[in-house]
Amino acid sequence: MPRAGLTPDQLVLVAAALADRDGLDRVTVSSVARQVGVKPASVYAHLDGADDLLRRVTQLALTEMAERAADAVAGRSGRDALEAWAGSFRTYAFAHPGRYAASHRPLGRTEALAGAGPRHTALSATILRGYDVPEHDHPHAVRLLGSTIHGFLDLEAAGSFDHSAPPAADSWPRVVDALDALLRTWPTP
């Protein structure tokens, strides 16, 4: 019986590919083992079980999204930056639906702070720098942006927009428009 030469990172990449192809719920220790031609028990030597596997896929997705978002924002500001930033998430969600779904899984405080979380925070701050939102409202504005973008992509992926016209793709630019308008005329109570 030849050795497959497994590594945790390789297994995580396989799991991510499987998530994108078959859906996140089909990612199991067994399916990953099958995919790499190994028995399930062997996987446990490299990963701490199913939870650990999924947590790592989540981290991978968050990291990849932060990279792509940073690339998209680079050299842009204001509305351009917002559009590119939001668009990078949508592109990623389409290209990697399983990874994107994984990115929503709750993480512990430690993992969240150790992973790509801070990079996402920094990127949001970059976006806001192009607008006149008061400093102390930044957390609210960041949460608003995150909520709207996440909500839209989540509902779009779930097919919630499929039952009414027009196509979801038509609404996306309007949603980005709306967020831009909102940041330009940020309401203070």
Place this chain on the structure above:
Amino acid sequence: MPRAGLTPDQLVLVAAALADRDGLDRVTVSSVARQVGVKPASVYAHLDGADDLLRRVTQLALTEMAERAADAVAGRSGRDALEAWAGSFRTYAFAHPGRYAASHRPLGRTEALAGAGPRHTALSATILRGYDVPEHDHPHAVRLLGSTIHGFLDLEAAGSFDHSAPPAADSWPRVVDALDALLRTWPTP
């Protein structure tokens, strides 16, 4: 062995209660059977398996949410209506986290149209009636509202706001403010 007198609706209520108490992922044919004091196989006489069970919980949640939202909006308009409408979802999400999670599960076209979907659509239309959004932009506006509210509640439930100040509850009114402002000054490209 006395009869338990199971009905599909009763099993779905048990499943919903289980979802709220233990999390949606703990809702299985087996756990529901255990809860009502019956063997798993017996449940299959009343439901078409795990998928059917979860689909029915989804429908239940959507229906309950439509009812509460309708109650909240009744007699209000404009900003008041928006606030009450959005608030009803948040209240529901807190009171019934498992049901709320179930409400996100994708439904087939037929089920979506047969269930509470149209009632939610009608309610959204009621909200928009209090603002001057052009008729042909209504779908976009509805999607924006839905995306932001769903996104916020989803991220809040996942604990994504727990790692930064201030508490998520502080951001909620600001998000509703923002949506109100947006609908009042709806941007047309």
Place this chain on the structure above:
DNA sequence: GACCCAAACCTACACCCTGTAGGCAAACGT
């Protein structure tokens, strides 16, 4: 009131996934 039948619930089973224990063999260092 006895009887019959359909429904409700059961046992038993096959299959898949998780996770642990312990075995064998390949690769590595000396």
Place this chain on the structure above:
DNA sequence: ACGTTTGCCTACAGGGTGTAGGTTTGGGTC
């Protein structure tokens, strides 16, 4: 060449899904 470590294995326990087929229960019928 020879241990030792490491990688992958088999075997198994435990739990979930779903099916097949048996048994009991309770309501309708005469």
